[in-house]
Amino acid sequence: MITVDLKSRVPIYEQIVDSVKSAILSGLLGPDEQLPAVRKLAVELAINPNTIQKAYTILEAQSIVYSIPGRGSFVSADTGALADAHHAKLISELKQLLDDAKRSGISKKEILDIVNGYGE
Amino acid sequence: MITVDLKSRVPIYEQIVDSVKSAILSGLLGPDEQLPAVRKLAVELAINPNTIQKAYTILEAQSIVYSIPGRGSFVSADTGALADAHHAKLISELKQLLDDAKRSGISKKEILDIVNGYGE
DNA sequence: TAAGTGTACTATTTGTATTAGTACACTTGT
DNA sequence: ACAAGTGTACTAATACAAATAGTACACTTA
Numbered sequence: 046m047i048t049v050d051l052k053s054r055v056p057i058y059e060q061i062v063d064s065v066k067s068a069i070l071s072g073l074l075g076p077d078e079q080l081p082a083v084r085k086l087a088v089e090l091a092i093n094p095n096t097i098q099k100a101y102t103i104l105e106a107q108s109i110v111y112s113i114p115g116r117g118s119f120v121s122a123d124t125g126a127l128a129d130a131h132h133a134k135l136i137s138e139l140k141q142l143l144d145d146a147k148r149s150g151i152s153k154k155e156i157l158d159i160v161n162g163y164g165e
Numbered sequence: 166m167i168t169v170d171l172k173s174r175v176p177i178y179e180q181i182v183d184s185v186k187s188a189i190l191s192g193l194l195g196p197d198e199q200l201p202a203v204r205k206l207a208v209e210l211a212i213n214p215n216t217i218q219k220a221y222t223i224l225e226a227q228s229i230v231y232s233i234p235g236r237g238s239f240v241s242a243d244t245g246a247l248a249d250a251h252h253a254k255l256i257s258e259l260k261q262l263l264d265d266a267k268r269s270g271i272s273k274k275e276i277l278d279i280v281n282g283y284g285e
Numbered sequence: 286t287a288a289g290t291g292t293a294c295t296a297t298t299t300g301t302a303t304t305a306g307t308a309c310a311c312t313t314g315t
Numbered sequence: 316a317c318a319a320g321t322g323t324a325c326t327a328a329t330a331c332a333a334a335t336a337g338t339a340c341a342c343t344t345a
Contacts, residue, residue: 056302082321093304114322115311135266142262143283146255160276163263176333202290213335234291235342
């Protein structure tokens with residue numbers, strides 16, 4: 046569920062933050078569902094517990110999870126804000142990509158062909 | 166022409182590499198045109214000459230520039246490969262973004278509206 | 286000859302992530 | 316009451332890569 050690439054340039058704790066966010070966005074982790082325990086996940090990923098803790102602390106600061114000492118860490122009840130932020134981010138990235146494509150002389154037709162290749 | 170963000174996470178030498186590539190792709194730098202001298206650019210960007218040299222070495226290894234000791238560094242005569250690679254990269258990023266958007270429940274209509282907002 | 290160019294090399298510094306180790310307070314289940 | 320499992324907190328040490336500092340050499344151009 047939560048994975049990490051030790052060789053990546055992005056810090057492990059950040060990968061964990063992103064991984065948890067993805068799990069929530071994809072529905073893999075539902076509201077009030079418990080996250081893996083700090084120590085357990087550390088063993089599973091073969092990294093230091095402090096690194097997991099750092100990730101959970103960041104997630105808690107962003108109101109994406111809440112932690113109860115002695116109990117565990119859990120997904121926040123309301124994940125709407127997270128979904129909204131992700132949505133906005135995707136739109137923004139798409140616009141930037143289109144700008145770049147236009148500057149690079151990629152035709153609108155080529156782009157539309159690709160977009161239309163995606164079902165629905 | 167070539168800019169750098171000291172606060173960015175991506176290494177300065179890599180920013181320079183990307184910056185030169187962009188300048189070439191946008192036509193700001195034409196074939197056989199001379200790049201700023203290592204020492205001069207170092208002064209201009211207020212960074213160490215070694216960092217510039219590292220960037221130029223990488224660009225030369227990728228056949229994007231060629232260097233002549235005593236003369237300077239110049240844009241390669243044939244920049245077609247660079248343009249092709251950039252084109253392929255954009256297409257790939259677009260596909261990935263569309264995948265993500267689909268997974269996030271963004272409607273095709275919303276995407277088409279954005280794409281159609283880009284002239285031509 | 287002088288100035289400007291790329292190239293090469295080693296040592297050092299710096300910043301940040303990560304690890305290591307320990308300790309405390311709380312909750313749950315027995 | 317107890318043990319096990321949980322989050323939390325803190326300091327020190329380690330590791331690694333980027334960036335800097337400093338110097339030197341070979342070449343080209345005016």
